[in-house]
Amino acid sequence: MDRTVKEDVSVGSGIIGIFPRMPQKLERVFAEYIDNSTQSFSDHKEELLKVSKSNVCKIFITWNNDEIIIKDNAFGMSHDDFKHALKLNNPRNNYSENSRSQYGMGLKTASTYLGRWYSVESTMLGAREKYSSVIDVDYFEKYNPTEIDNIITDAQETDHYTKITIKNLYKPLTNAIDNSLRKKLALIYSKDISEGDLEIYLNGRIIQEIDPELRINKETGSEYLNYFEDNFEFDGQNYEYHGWVGILKTASTDDAGFTLSQYGRGIKLNYRPSEIFGKSNSFQYQRVVGEIQLDDKKWKISFNKDEFIWDDGLEKAFIDSLKGNRAVKEIRDIAGTLRKEKDDIKPVVKQEDAKKTVSKLNEKYSALKNITKTNVQIAVNDQPVVAITPDEKVESNIINITYASVNYSFDVQVKNDNTTDAWLSIQKKDENNSYYIIINGLTKYFSNYNKKECKDLIVDFAVALTLTQLSCARVGLDFDKSGLMIKQLNDILKNTN
Secondary structure, three states, X not given: OOOOOOXXXXXXXXXXXXXXXXXXXXXXXXXXXHHHXXXXXXHOHHHHHHHOOOOOXXXXXXXXXXXXXXXXXXXXXXXXXXXXXXXXXXOOOOOOOOOOOOOOOHHHHHHHHHEEEEEEEEEOOOXXXXXXXXXXXXXXXXXXXXXXXXXXXXXXXXXXXEEEEEEEEOOOOOHHHHHHHHHHHHXXXXXXHHOOOEEEEEOOEEOOOOOOOEOEOOOOOOEOEEEEEEEEEEOOEEEEEEEEEEEEOOOOOOOOEEEEEEOOEEEEEEEOOHHHHOOOOOHHHHXXXXXXXXXXXXXXXXXXXXXXXXXXXXXXXXXXXXXXXXXXXXXXXXXXXXXXXXXXXXXXOOHHHHHHHHHHHHHHHHHHHHOOOOOOOOOEOOEOOOOOOOOOOOOOOEEEEEEOOEEEEEEEEEEOOOOOOOOEEEEEOOOOOEEEEEEEOOOHHHOOOOOHHHHHHHHHHHHHHHHHHHHHHHOOOOHHHHOHHHHHHHHHHHOOO
């Protein structure tokens, strides 16, 4: 006989063990806590102002080797809110209009992404109770509990906060993570921070607002900056957007692009559609910057609040509209014509770099004090006294340079020659301004410079020195005397290693 039975399809609580394996962006993980805090503060701002002189939502993030603590000064959780925060797939049904908390990975996913143990502690303004619970991922994976302890203790009616503590961390905080997290959180919450509604502290240091420095129009003295608003029709609906667009003073692939925001919160960072920004080596791609507000629920966002859901043709319609906007087009066209100015160039070497290097060089060059007289001799017949013999069987590495109306051809060779201490030898190849540049790869001075960029610099510098010597000979200095600098350099290098 046919029959129907009920089967259990409930998801065990141990499923939280898979959350850390889900791909997440670190700034979006922390944004989950910040969204909850800012929304709680905004929903209850009038009540909070009655007991506090500050109208700023403050979030304190402490990250050390042992734990991460996130604490706010928001309204706090009621008993019902606290239960929702602990339970899987149990969102509230009373979110406020345009609430930042109604989407997202949730406190549980965010916390278990950072570590395998976390606790939640909260008390609501006006309540006399504080709630506290612990989630141990290892325990949940093993036992699939259906209940956990909520420790309820007495609290002052004026207390209000939520505190998350995460332990058994997956990764430490590095300088790179610190810098990246600060920058991206500043972009996501740029409106809140700039308007003074939000302060985020990471290990005691406030996350600063990012105000991009824009290129100055020399004719007007003002920034290259346009504001715009526009709309378009798609699938029977009207879509509106507004924002600003400008040109960065200094080209930067990290900083350029649009921030797409909704209700003051950054969703998509560094948005650069090729139809507007071109290829990655274009000036528009590296210099055009701006922010666009998409403040309507018709602009749907992803679960993690880091993308817009518009692959049904909406994005193409948006890009077409944006590309045709007069203010955007003007900035885009101007950015394509601008070139680097002197003040655009970032210094490669700074004073602090020189200070570190000099402290090492004092010891490195101390060996030279034992040399009382140079051993360098003048060359005879255009040939160095100590020469590295070129190998005519080696495939040529030719570089052709025209300088001061003279065409030079250099054949660059690297030889590992341990019979001489010379680093660089320049030898005539033929009568047509062709020369061998021979670099000794066994020179001890350069033994620690084994990174690719250092190797490039060594060869590059050898070519520049060769060109310098030959140019000096062209302006009246004998070849043998012009070569004294190279020979003296070889002598110094061999005694400094």
